[in-house]
Amino acid sequence: MSASSAGPLAGVRALDLAGEAGVFAGRMLAELGADVIRVEPPGGDAVRRRPPFLDGVAAGDPPVSLYHLHFNAGKRAITLDIRHAEGAALLARLVAESDIWLDSAAPGEMDALGFGYETLSALHPGLVYATITPFGNDGPMRDYRANDLIGAAMSGLMYLNGMIEDPPIVPGAEQAYHMASLAAVSAALVAIAGRERDPERRGRRVDVSMQEATTMATLQTANANIYTWHRGIPERQGLTGLGGGRHLFECRDGKWISFTIPVGEGPFFGFFLDWLRDDGVSHELSDAWLDPSHRAGHVAPVMDAITALCSKHDRETLFHEGQRRRLLLMPVNDVADLAHDPHLRSRDYFAAVEHPALGRTLELPGAAYHFSATTAGIRHAAPAVGEHTDEVLETLLGIDGNERDRLRREGVL
Amino acid sequence: MSDARPLPLAGIRVADFFWLIAGPATSRVLADFGADVIKIESRSRMDNIRTIGPQPSQPGSMDTNAVFNDVNTNKRSVNLNLRTPRGVELAKEIVRHSDIVTNNFTGDRMDRWGLGYEALREVRPDLIMLTMPVMGTTGPYIRYGAYGNGVIGFGGMRTNMGFPGRPPVGIAPLYSDFSAPYFAVSALMAALVHRERSGEGQFIDLAQAESAVSLLGTDVLEYTANGRVPAPPGNRAHDYAPHGAYPCWGTDRWVAIAVREDGDWRALCAAMGMPALADDARFATLADRKRHEDALDDVVAGWTRERDAWQITHVLQASGVMAGVVEDLEDMLVRDPHLPSLHFERLQRDDEDAVFTTHRQPARLDGASLPLQRAPRMGEHNEEVLTGLLGLSHDEYVQLMVDEVVY
Numbered sequence: 051m052s053a054s055s056a057g058p059l060a061g062v063r064a065l066d067l068a069g070e071a072g073v074f075a076g077r078m079l080a081e082l083g084a085d086v087i088r089v090e091p092p093g094g095d096a097v098r099r100r101p102p103f104l105d106g107v108a109a110g111d112p113p114v115s116l117y118h119l120h121f122n123a124g125k126r127a128i129t130l131d132i133r134h135a136e137g138a139a140l141l142a143r144l145v146a147e148s149d150i151w152l153d154s155a156a157p158g159e160m161d162a163l164g165f166g167y168e169t170l171s172a173l174h175p176g177l178v179y180a181t182i183t184p185f186g187n188d189g190p191m192r193d194y195r196a197n198d199l200i201g202a203a204m205s206g207l208m209y210l211n212g213m214i215e216d217p218p219i220v221p222g223a224e225q226a227y228h229m230a231s232l233a234a235v236s237a238a239l240v241a242i243a244g245r246e247r248d249p250e251r252r253g254r255r256v257d258v259s260m261q262e263a264t265t266m267a268t269l270q271t272a273n274a275n276i277y278t279w280h281r282g283i284p285e286r287q288g289l290t291g292l293g294g295g296r297h298l299f300e301c302r303d304g305k306w307i308s309f310t311i312p313v314g315e316g317p318f319f320g321f322f323l324d325w326l327r328d329d330g331v332s333h334e335l336s337d338a339w340l341d342p343s344h345r346a347g348h349v350a351p352v353m354d355a356i357t358a359l360c361s362k363h364d365r366e367t368l369f370h371e372g373q374r375r376r377l378l379l380m381p382v383n384d385v386a387d388l389a390h391d392p393h394l395r396s397r398d399y400f401a402a403v404e405h406p407a408l409g410r411t412l413e414l415p416g417a418a419y420h421f422s423a424t425t426a427g428i429r430h431a432a433p434a435v436g437e438h439t440d441e442v443l444e445t446l447l448g449i450d451g452n453e454r455d456r457l458r459r460e461g462v463l
Numbered sequence: 464m465s466d467a468r469p470l471p472l473a474g475i476r477v478a479d480f481f482w483l484i485a486g487p488a489t490s491r492v493l494a495d496f497g498a499d500v501i502k503i504e505s506r507s508r509m510d511n512i513r514t515i516g517p518q519p520s521q522p523g524s525m526d527t528n529a530v531f532n533d534v535n536t537n538k539r540s541v542n543l544n545l546r547t548p549r550g551v552e553l554a555k556e557i558v559r560h561s562d563i564v565t566n567n568f569t570g571d572r573m574d575r576w577g578l579g580y581e582a583l584r585e586v587r588p589d590l591i592m593l594t595m596p597v598m599g600t601t602g603p604y605i606r607y608g609a610y611g612n613g614v615i616g617f618g619g620m621r622t623n624m625g626f627p628g629r630p631p632v633g634i635a636p637l638y639s640d641f642s643a644p645y646f647a648v649s650a651l652m653a654a655l656v657h658r659e660r661s662g663e664g665q666f667i668d669l670a671q672a673e674s675a676v677s678l679l680g681t682d683v684l685e686y687t688a689n690g691r692v693p694a695p696p697g698n699r700a701h702d703y704a705p706h707g708a709y710p711c712w713g714t715d716r717w718v719a720i721a722v723r724e725d726g727d728w729r730a731l732c733a734a735m736g737m738p739a740l741a742d743d744a745r746f747a748t749l750a751d752r753k754r755h756e757d758a759l760d761d762v763v764a765g766w767t768r769e770r771d772a773w774q775i776t777h778v779l780q781a782s783g784v785m786a787g788v789v790e791d792l793e794d795m796l797v798r799d800p801h802l803p804s805l806h807f808e809r810l811q812r813d814d815e816d817a818v819f820t821t822h823r824q825p826a827r828l829d830g831a832s833l834p835l836q837r838a839p840r841m842g843e844h845n846e847e848v849l850t851g852l853l854g855l856s857h858d859e860y861v862q863l864m865v866d867e868v869v870y
Contacts, residue, residue, distance in 0.1 A: 058657040058665075059656060059657070060657075061660065062656065078649055082650070082653040083653070100701075102693070116685065117680075117681055119688075121680075185801055188805075190800040191801050194787075196787060200787040201787075202719075203718075203719035203788065204790050205795075206792060206795045207635065208708070208789050209717075209789050209791045210635035211624070211633070212626075213629060213630070216629065217707075219697065220708075221624055221638070222624030223624075223682060225642075225678065229825075230825075232646065233824075233826050235645070236648040236649045236652065237496075237824075239648070239653060240648070242652065242656055245471075246655075247474065255829050255830060256827070258826050259805075261802070261806075262823070263826075265802065265822065265825070266641050266825060267635075267642065268635075269488075269641055270484060270516070270533075270611075271635045271637060273516065273530055273533065274529070274795070274820040277793055277796050279518075284791075284792060286635075287635045288632055289630060291612055292612065297612055298616075298621075298630060298632065308612055308616040310609070314511060373606070373607045373608070378608055378610060378613050380607075380616045380617045383622065384622040384692050385619055385623075385682045385693075386686055388618075388683070389686050389687055393602040393604040393672075396601065396602040399670075400687070412688055413688070414684065415676055417673075418643075418670060418674040418676070420601075420668040422666040423657070424653075424654075424665065
């Protein structure tokens with residue numbers, strides 16, 4: 051099978067007006083081959099100015115945001131003052147050329163600007179209009195504000211993270227924003243797929259609440275029925291793994307490993323006992339422990355045996371030997387481990403893209419999926435402010451250079 | 464209007480070999496959006512998640528546990544023993560009538576049943592097949608397995624958060640089981656759009672571990688471009704102060720507060736009844752507040768400590784300040800103004816006492832929540848699918864049960 055270099059979404063166009071809560075959604079569309087156009091105010095939007103920043107930028111030059119480089123990779127960018135009447139008219143014309151609208155404005159804000167769903171779907175009935183709001187478009191909290199931290203807190207996800215004796219910890223790298231973006235992009239693509247099969251090719255409105263999207267991540271650890279059936283309230287998970295024991299252990303080299311013996315029936319606990327014996331680890335586990343019901347009441351000796359085993363070996367040795375023995379060991383990696391990981395390298399997970407203005411190659415997370423007939427991936431670096439304004443206005447709207455000059459003079463572009 | 468429109472995936476059928484959580488949570492999204500998802504399982508190789516999870520009472524049944532029910536709404540269940548040649552034949556017949564095939568087995572499990580992509584595309588040439596094992600289908604770790612707790616560790620989601628000097632506990636167990644599904648649905652929908660436009664199906668190899676790495680944001684560039692592994696930030700953020708969880712009245716009660724703009728800081732000072740604090744030079748600008756963040760956190764915590772977390776949330780939000788209870792499960796189901804009525808849905812079977820509560824999909828379609836049906840009982844749709852979809856006679860169906868093919 052040889053894959054076409056085009057992505058599976060080649061021919062699909064998205065207008066990306068999302069702020070930080072939704073900027074990952076557009077990145078995924080770009081990865082999947084859609085033409086994603088960031089629509090920013092003249093001078094660029096706030097996403098471009100978020101820390102952290104790239105090192106090694108010449109003194110006096112403006113800082114370069116890693117946030118922008120990561121989340122806007124693979125997109126095109128135009129500038130347009132959509133609060134200006136002519137800018138608004140141009141945006142409406144771009145909507146007519148697009149399949150997906152993506153924003154994360156506060157409820158009612160786009161309506162006030164004349165870009166509500168009713169208006170845009172009347173203009174373009176095939177449009178899929180996807181929005182992310184903190185708490186949805188209705189209900190008593192619709193006007194409450196939330197960034198990622200508030201989303202993680204009010205979804206129930208934050209309460210579960212950390213050691214019980216510490217305060218709850220917000221997930222790393224803004225997972226409430228990521229869950230909201232994931233829910234929005236997947237539902238928008240469901241709507242596009244549905245539209246392809248609809249003889250009338252009608253679009254849809256897709257609304258995602260960041261709170262609800264992030265709540266999905268609590269479905270197992272804090273399943274609703276734990277409370278409704280038994281009045282249970284799960285606490286912070288700490289080192290706890292499945293089945294009540296811990297699953298995070300420190301290895302001989304000071305690195306950490308996740309050590310899980312598959313749950314339930316099956317030969318797996320025997321494989322673990324074999325390993326202890328082969329390795330000469332002293333322990334008090336007899337064959338009685340092969341019975342899961344016995345183990346359930348005697349967790350501590352198992353944990354002691356794992357601790358002893360882990361303290362004898364480096365993390366990499368444990369990882370590969372454990373997996374060879376069909377036990378579910380996984381390293382607790384940091385980004386340096388990941389950047390050098392042979393498995394990720396062999397799958398070409400990381401995308402190396404040239405950044406001409408910076409004169410360097412950037413290595414970014416790539417696509418988590420491979421397609422056999424099409425190609426997913428990040429095709430180019432995040433765009434400069436307005437980098438594609440001329441190209442987009444020329445090719446999509448037929449606006450010539452003289453007209454663009456005038457629009458620029460008047461502050462529309 | 465929207466009521467009259469079929470769901471977007473109506474008419475799409477999925478032959479679903481997923482098991483455990485991440486897989487079924489993926490096909491649940493497809494089912495909720497209207498696809499006919501036929502969950503193929505067997506007592507000879509049961510979906511283990513039927514036996515792992517909270518039960519309404521003990522001993523539980525394989526049809527009542529909460530996690531199984533949560534990730535399998537709106538599906539049909541068919542029992543086929545794939546250790547029998549006839550079971551494999553019947554599975555292929557279901558594939559012939561399907562648009563999508565899904566599985567998350569590690570290694571070559573599907574190939575060994577004769578149900579690999581090359582075999583199945585002979586049955587259905589425009590098939591879309593997704594396989595989403597932890598490590599994908601190529602590379603040196605191809606046979607390595609893990610639950611979500613291990614995927615998170617591999618994917619870097621334990622070292623990128625937390626407080627200095629504490630063990631790398633990271634995000635709560637199994638996070639990837641609930642994030643990877645949306646990557647998978649997006650990939651499947653992209654392939655479906657491609658098929659609708661070109662007539663061409665394809666194979667999708669999704670590595671759950673890679674989907675976790677894709678959620679690390681700027682941390683990868685911090686290393687590949689800046690050459691450093693960022694220190695876990697605790698509850699702080701580069702461009703906010705204050706930003707954290709502050710203790711409230713009661714046991715283990717916390718409120719999250721986030722302030723970025725100086726105007727929000729002045730609003731917070733006023734709402735705390737300390738307007739003069741806005742003039743304190745230590746806290747005047749974001750840069751000032753970041754420099755004096757320990758002192759800043761002490762001031763805020765001093766105000767929150769004797770107050771109710773929900774009251775703080777509503778008071779601060781009324782002043783335009785971002786604040787929210789660090790909700791526990793009781794908050795989510797009882798005290799939250801949105802979730803109990805807008806997010807959770809109660810589903811009860813006529814012959815069961817227990818009321819099962821499930822999550823709605825977070826996406827609303829044309830302003831409405833997606834309709835939900837209880838997850839299927841083991842084999843609930845055996846007869847309906849085998850005699851209906853596949854057109855077997857009743858006698859053939861009975862014989863398949865006797866032969867433990869339908870098992």
